Amino acid sequence: MDAWYFTEMPYPHLPPPESYPSDRVSLSNAVFDPEIGADLYNRYLDEYVIADDLGLNLMLNEHHQTPTCLDPAVPLTAAILARETAKGRILVLGNPVANRADPVRIAEEMAMVDCISRGRLDAGFVRGVPYELFASNTNPTQTMERLWDGLELILKAWTTRDGPFNYEGPHWHKRSVNIWPTPYQQPHPPVWTTGSTDGPNIDRVAKRGFHFASFLQPHERVRVLFDRYRAAALDGPELATRRLGFMPLVAVGETDAEARERAEKLRWFIRSKVAPQFRNPPGYVSLDLNIRALKGQFQGRTAAIRQESTDVLIDKGVIMAGTPDQVVAQVERFFERTGGFGHLLMMLQAGFMDHEETVRNITLFAKEVYPRIRHLAGGKDDRGATQTARAGQG
C-alpha cells in the first residue's frame, strides 16, 4: 500500500455561505486577498515538503474558479515539488485533458516534471468535474472523447522516437509533433485516471493497465468499481488491485476526540456549496441518470454524500478518523470491503486546518499508521522494473 498526501489548497476565508449561491464557478474573486493567497501557497507547499520528509508520496490536482482549490495550474505545483522534494513520488491527478487546449503541451509539461524529479512523476488524466465546464467552456457531451483522444495523443508524443508525427483528429490538429524533453521514465510515467459511474470506461482503463482511482465514494460503490476494474484487467486481479486508488478524508489524533474535531474541519471540503445547475450541465452524465434527475432522484454525483453525518461517512469509508489504531482498522476494513487497493490517497488538510494541525495530522499518519498498512496489497505498487530501476539511479 502506497499512501499519498493531498490537499486541494483551499482558500477558506469566505463570506457567510448564505450570502452567495455557489462557491464554485461564480463566487466573486473580489473575496480573494493576494496577501493571504501568497501565505497559503507557501504554507501548503511547505506542508508537501514535510509530508515528503516523513516518507509520504504527494498528490496534486487542479480546479478553476473556486476557493476550494487555489491550484488552477497543476504543472506549476508539480514542478515546484519536483525541485523541493527528494523522495516521494508526485502524482498529478489529474491533468484536465478534456478542458485543456493542447494535449501536446501537457505531454511536454509532464515530461519536464518527470525529468526534473528524476522519474518521480505519476501522471493522471481526468475529464474534469461538471463545474469545470463553465470555466473551460468544454462541451459537456464531449468530455470523455476529449479525455481519451487527448490521452492517446499524449502517449504517442511521449513514446515516439522517430517523429515528427502528424495528427488530425476530431478535436485537435497537429502538424509535426516531436517533443523535447521526453519523459525520464521509459517508456513513460505511470498513467492514472478516475471514474465513478461509467462501467465501460473502467473496462477500457483496466485493459490499458492504467491506474484507476475513486474519490469520496462509499465502500459499496467502490467495491463495484474496483471489481469491474479487476475483472477487466489483462494481468489478473492481484496486480490489478495494486493499481487501484481510493481517496477518503483522513484525520488522525492522539485521542478519538482530537481526531473527530479534525474530521469536522476536513468536512469543510464536502460542505462546499455548489449551485444545482453547475452540478449537472446537460450531457455530462448518462441519459439514465438525467432521467432520474428529472424525477428529482439525482442531483449530481456527490450530492448524497454531502448530507451524511460524520458517523455514517466513517462507516462508509468516505472519512477515516480516529486514533492510529482506529484509522489502521478503518483502512483494513475498507480494504476488506472493497476487495483491496494499492493506493491510499488522503486529503489530510482542508478548510481551516492550520499549519500546526496539518503537520500533526501528517506526522501521526506517517509515523503511527502508514507502517502498519504498508503490507496491504503486497507492499509497494509495482510500477514496472524499468521505471523503478531508472528512477533509482537518480
Place this chain on the structure above:
Amino acid sequence: MADNNSGNVEFLKIEDVDLEVERRGAGPPLVLLDDEEGLTRESPLVDELAKSFEVIIPSTPGFGRSSRPDWIETMDDIAYLMLDFLDATGVEDATLIGFSLGGWIAAEMATKNVTRIGRLALIDPYGIKVRGPWDRDTQDIWFLTKEEVQVLKYADPKNGDIDYTEMPDEKLEVIARNRESFARFCWQPYMHNPKLKRRLHRISIPTLVIWGAADGVITTDYGKAYAGEIPGARFEVIENGGHFPHLEQPELFWEVLGGFLADAQQAA
C-alpha cells in the same frame, strides 16, 4: 413527443440518421421544426395548421426519437441533413416554420437552398451573434438557475412550470435527450453560428420573423437585427409573449402567422 393528438409517426433513413417524422392534416406541405423542448408539437397551434396544411414534423438529429450519429456536430451538418430530408419527401413549395432552435435550423437551411421551400417563418430563433465580443446577446440558460431561466423565457414564469415527476420514463428519456442534444450543438459557440449572420442575405423567399416582446433570453432588439439581415423580411412582435409566444399568446400569434400564410398562399 405527441401525446393523445399525434398523427402518423414513421422513421425515415436520411444518410445514416433514423429521422422520426410525424404527419398531421392534409393540404399543401408545411414543415414544422419544433423548439428544443418539444413543446410546440403538443400545442393547439399544430391542430390549427393541420386544418389547411399537411403538417410534417421531423425531429432533427438527437431530438425526439431521431438518432444522433457522432458526425452530426454543427448546425451546418443538421441543416444539410434536413435539406436531404426535404429531397427525400419530395415536397414542393413547402412552408417552413421553425421555433427557437428549430427557427435557427430553418434559417440555416434557407441560406443554403430554397428549391423546395416557398416561404419561411422564424419564431424567436437562436443562431446569430449581433453585438461585440464583450456583449451577451443570448442570456446563458445553462449558467442560470432553472427559476431564473423561467423568468427570462416566459412572460408569465408560471407558464414554464412542468411537473416531470409523474411522466413515464419513455417521455422523460426524450426530454433528457433533447437537453443533451441542445447542449451538444449549442454550448460553444453559444447559441450561434458565427457564419450565419453573413449568410442570411441569401434567403430569397418571403420571410416572417415573429418575436415575443417578453423574450428575455434573446430580446426584441436581437430579433430586429436578425430580421434586418434577411432581405424583405417582415418582423412582428407579440405582446405579453415570451420566448415561446405561440404558447403564451396563441390568439395573437395566430393572427400574425395565419395572415402571413394566407397572403403567401394567395401569392402562390
